[in-house]
Amino acid sequence: MIVYLIRRFGQSLLAIVAMAILVFLGVYAIGNPVDVLINPDATQAEVAATTARLGLDKPLWQQFGIFAWNALQGDLGTSFVYGRPAVDVILERLPATMELALVALVLSVGIGVPLGVWAGLKPDSMAGRTIMGGSILGFSLPNFWQGMLLILVFAVLLGWLPAGGRGQTTEFLGMQVSFLTLDGLAHLILPAINLALFKMSLIIRLTRANTREVCLQDYVKFARAKGLSSRRVVMVHILKNIMIPVVTIIGLELGSMVAFAIVTETVFAWPGMGKLLIDSINLLDRPVIVAYLMLTVLIIVSINLLVDVIYSLLDPRIRLSEMKG
Amino acid sequence: MKAVALPMLAGLAAAGFAPAMAQDLTVGLKSEATSIDPQYHSLSTNNQVLQTIFEPLTSQNAVQELEPLLATSWEAIDDTTWRFELREDVTFHDGTPFTANDVIYTFCRIPLVQNSPSSFTLYMSSITSMTAEDDHTIIMETAEPNPLLPTDIVVLPILSAETLGAEDDITFAPNGECEGLGDVPQSPAFNDPEIAVGTGPYTFESWNRGNSLTLARFDDYWDGTPDWETVTLRPITSDGPRVAALLAGDVDMIENPPIQDVPRIEEAGFKIVDSLSNRIIYLHMYQDPDGEAPSISGTDGENPLLDPLVREAISLSINRAGITERIMGGYAEPAGELLPPPMFGTSGREVDAYDPERARELLAEAGYEDGFTITLGTPNDRYINDEQVAQAIAQMLAQIGITVNVDAMTASQFFSRRNNQEFPLWLAGWGASSGEMSSPLRSLVASWNPEAGLGTTNPGRYSNEEVDTLVQQAMAELDDTERERMLQEAATIALEDHGIIPLHYEVTVWAMSDDLTYEPRRDQYTLVSEIKPANGQD
Numbered sequence: 086m087i088v089y090l091i092r093r094f095g096q097s098l099l100a101i102v103a104m105a106i107l108v109f110l111g112v113y114a115i116g117n118p119v120d121v122l123i124n125p126d127a128t129q130a131e132v133a134a135t136t137a138r139l140g141l142d143k144p145l146w147q148q149f150g151i152f153a154w155n156a157l158q159g160d161l162g163t164s165f166v167y168g169r170p171a172v173d174v175i176l177e178r179l180p181a182t183m184e185l186a187l188v189a190l191v192l193s194v195g196i197g198v199p200l201g202v203w204a205g206l207k208p209d210s211m212a213g214r215t216i217m218g219g220s221i222l223g224f225s226l227p228n229f230w231q232g233m234l235l236i237l238v239f240a241v242l243l244g245w246l247p248a249g250g251r252g253q254t255t256e257f258l259g260m261q262v263s264f265l266t267l268d269g270l271a272h273l274i275l276p277a278i279n280l281a282l283f284k285m286s287l288i289i290r291l292t293r294a295n296t297r298e299v300c301l302q303d304y305v306k307f308a309r310a311k312g313l314s315s316r317r318v319v320m321v322h323i324l325k326n327i328m329i330p331v332v333t334i335i336g337l338e339l340g341s342m343v344a345f346a347i348v349t350e351t352v353f354a355w356p357g358m359g360k361l362l363i364d365s366i367n368l369l370d371r372p373v374i375v376a377y378l379m380l381t382v383l384i385i386v387s388i389n390l391l392v393d394v395i396y397s398l399l400d401p402r403i404r405l406s407e408m409k410g
Numbered sequence: 411m412k413a414v415a416l417p418m419l420a421g422l423a424a425a426g427f428a429p430a431m432a433q434d435l436t437v438g439l440k441s442e443a444t445s446i447d448p449q450y451h452s453l454s455t456n457n458q459v460l461q462t463i464f465e466p467l468t469s470q471n472a473v474q475e476l477e478p479l480l481a482t483s484w485e486a487i488d489d490t491t492w493r494f495e496l497r498e499d500v501t502f503h504d505g506t507p508f509t510a511n512d513v514i515y516t517f518c519r520i521p522l523v524q525n526s527p528s529s530f531t532l533y534m535s536s537i538t539s540m541t542a543e544d545d546h547t548i549i550m551e552t553a554e555p556n557p558l559l560p561t562d563i564v565v566l567p568i569l570s571a572e573t574l575g576a577e578d579d580i581t582f583a584p585n586g587e588c589e590g591l592g593d594v595p596q597s598p599a600f601n602d603p604e605i606a607v608g609t610g611p612y613t614f615e616s617w618n619r620g621n622s623l624t625l626a627r628f629d630d631y632w633d634g635t636p637d638w639e640t641v642t643l644r645p646i647t648s649d650g651p652r653v654a655a656l657l658a659g660d661v662d663m664i665e666n667p668p669i670q671d672v673p674r675i676e677e678a679g680f681k682i683v684d685s686l687s688n689r690i691i692y693l694h695m696y697q698d699p700d701g702e703a704p705s706i707s708g709t710d711g712e713n714p715l716l717d718p719l720v721r722e723a724i725s726l727s728i729n730r731a732g733i734t735e736r737i738m739g740g741y742a743e744p745a746g747e748l749l750p751p752p753m754f755g756t757s758g759r760e761v762d763a764y765d766p767e768r769a770r771e772l773l774a775e776a777g778y779e780d781g782f783t784i785t786l787g788t789p790n791d792r793y794i795n796d797e798q799v800a801q802a803i804a805q806m807l808a809q810i811g812i813t814v815n816v817d818a819m820t821a822s823q824f825f826s827r828r829n830n831q832e833f834p835l836w837l838a839g840w841g842a843s844s845g846e847m848s849s850p851l852r853s854l855v856a857s858w859n860p861e862a863g864l865g866t867t868n869p870g871r872y873s874n875e876e877v878d879t880l881v882q883q884a885m886a887e888l889d890d891t892e893r894e895r896m897l898q899e900a901a902t903i904a905l906e907d908h909g910i911i912p913l914h915y916e917v918t919v920w921a922m923s924d925d926l927t928y929e930p931r932r933d934q935y936t937l938v939s940e941i942k943p944a945n946g947q948d
Contacts, residue, residue: 116826122527124452125853126843128863131532138525166444166451168525168597177619233650240658248658249651250644251621261618354646354655356620364647369822 097386118369162372171372180260182357189280197288205296223286232352249354295327336392340385433639438661442645447597464567464608474845510542515571521586540582611636663922685930698871705785721908723772745912748850755847755897781811787833792821
């Protein structure tokens with residue numbers, strides 16, 4: 086297990102280095118940040134001074150060298166736009182995104198798994214068909230359009246919920262969070278639903294397929310034959326065995342939700358990292374873009390590791406085969 | 411799923427999202443300030459927000475005429491010396507009195523701001539000395555005559571020397587070499603409301619980056635009690651969600667609603683105000699006789715844009731009224747100059763007529779009866795409907811035989827490529843921050859001249875000696891009448907030469923609940939201090 090983890094860790098480091106080089110070159114090719122940041126009234130001398138101040142007057146290899154050297158010491162550079170360390174700028178936005186992603190995850194699992202199991206147990210019933218029909222919708226409607234529709238119905242027409250923003254936040258474990266106040270919750274609901282719908286559909290379909298498969302297994306039939314209550318059959322024998330693929334998906338999807346909640350954050354003016362990334366790309370805030378993508382790789386890699394650990398807890402066979410490997 | 415969610419929602423609704431009190435104001439802005447330090451980033455996004463907390467010596471009204479603010483009056487004693495009389499009995503938010511020392515401190519700090527993405531030094535670089543005649547009189551000297559000095563300092567709001575830890579006696583010197591400043595706080599320090607104190611109508615309360623900036627009424631404001639108890643500014647960058655926030659009642663006012671949504675907003679009972687802006691949308695062309703014009707074919711390697719006849723033909727082939735009507739939904743005005751009349755330096759030049767017949771004749775006369783092929787560069791997310799305008803122009807030019815390939819891209823990429831001279835023909839915009847004609851002339855039309863800081867945004871390298879001479883003279887002419895005459899003449903020469911082709915002036919739109927009033931501004935600023943309750947009277 087340890088050997089395996091170390092090997093995985095090495096691979097992740099490689100991924101991060103490759104990412105840094107690719108992103109740095111990519112952003113370098115897009116354009117010159119000074120052209121975007123500088124006041125149009127600035128004279129040529131001002132432009133030159135700003136270029137020098139941001140270190141953009143040096144040749145590409147030198148710029149990359151400085152960046153890489155500083156990165157090795159844990160300094161990912163200073164944001165061009167905010168004049169503060171890029172990592173600080175990003176971490177400031179992390180809680181908002183994490184909160185949104187976690188609430189969306191709870192929603193999609195909490196609703197998706199029961200509905201999926203139900204649809205799997207009674208595939209031909211009215212309810213089962215409705216659930217499956219709904220999940221197709223959740224899959225196929227574009228995220229942006231879905232979000233706008235949620236705003237239109239619940240904020241503009243019904244006026245029940247705010248149309249965007251984060252509302253009131255409170256201090257929790259040193260972070261600003263919204264889920265502890267009513268106002269904050271109200272602001273959280275729509276974007277969380279918007280972010281959750283796609284994942285929910287995915288989980289519904291996955292659980293349904295697995296449930297149908299597991300239902301036909303001998304041990305389920307045996308459990309039923311023993312006269313166990315159907316509730317116990319479902320809760321223990323079926324649920325436990327369909328959770329492995331679901332956990333995989335949850336892990337992968339949480340990573341992608343944190344990293345790419347961009348559309349939802351844009352539609353709901355949610356002050357998270359995705360929104361920051363889009364703004365930074367528009368302003369060519371090179372250090373923030375590079376640092377963001379590297380943090381993203383880090384997050385996804387860590388989540389994958391975590392998923393592997395949970396796997397081995399759920400299914401001892403995985404752990405044992407790893408030990409041999 | 412809905413069955414689960416609905417009772418919860420109803421409960422939340424009952425818990426009360428009471429509509430905002432009449433004393434509070436929430437505004438949805440298109441972008442967010444990058445710092446609370448008013449000397450960090452020279453950008454209208456920052457200025458429009460921070461000028462409600464901090465105030466400059468002079469200001470511009472809705473039509474960009476100069477007005478007194480912290481300075482009550484000013485005069486040019488001679489060609490290079492100015493005297494500013496300062497307002498008395500003004501206090502900063504923390505109670506420190508406003509004096510000449512604060513003005514000197516403010517100007518001293520500008521070059522010392524670290525990491526600035528775009529420095530304010532540009533607006534004070536002409537000042538060589540600054541002294542306090544007494545507590546409420548400032549003398550400024552410049553090396554060369556600078557008639558625009560009182561206009562330049564509109565974007566330099568005054569900070570409190572005492573609060574920021576300066577000594578009682580500051581000696582001014584150019585290039586950040588002042589004495590007596592003490593330990594100068596850098597921009598991040600301004601996140602603290604104790605440090606970010608100005609003399610403006612609202613005090614800085616809190617800033618939740620990306621989400622909201624909160625301001626509160628300053629009860630001791632020198633010019634009467636401000637209208638709102640608290641003001642919340644929310645950045646909502648996407649157009650659709652910004653409109654939705656207004657319709658849902660989350661915000662009381664938004665800037666720049668998309669023009670296609672305006673009828674819907676009005677139907678929902680909201681008020682729309684609009685104003686002609688100082689922003690000209692123009693076509694510029696690569697006109698360097700010594701350079702190789704990019705992306706032009708069918709001309710045997712010649713650059714047709716060097717011929718004034720061809721440039722005139724391009725201008726005459728454009729149906730500006732059609733673009734204004736059909737693409738801009740009426741929220742624009744066809745332009746014959748670089749600034750809408752009657753602003754300072756405009757002459758009321760007629761808009762070029764739409765005359766494709768004549769345009770074809772001119773092309774033939776220039777030896778291009780078969781036309782040629784050219785690329786038109788344009789941003790697709792910077793100006794109102796920019797890409798659609800470029801596409802329309804491409805079709806209009808096709809009518810006279812010029813084949814145009816439109817190359818549209820995001821603004822950040824466009825500006826870099828334009829400044830690298832990658833386009834033979836491009837569409838862009840210019841907002842005259844000074845509100846007078848020297849701004850577009852110096853940047854867009856004057857010859858490229860790094861020493862003098864002229865022609866900065868003239869990557870096409872248009873060059874006209876007469877224009878240059880007049881612009882240089884006007885820059886040193888303190889007599890307003892004479893300066894205006896020179897600017898009019900310079901602009902007319904460049905426009906008649908079709909060195910630059912004006913298309914239209916943008917109209918800026920604001921939407922708000924109908925119990926508010928706002929006098930729409932030419933500089934496109936959304937100034938909180940100017941948003942008033944509509945007490946049933948306009």
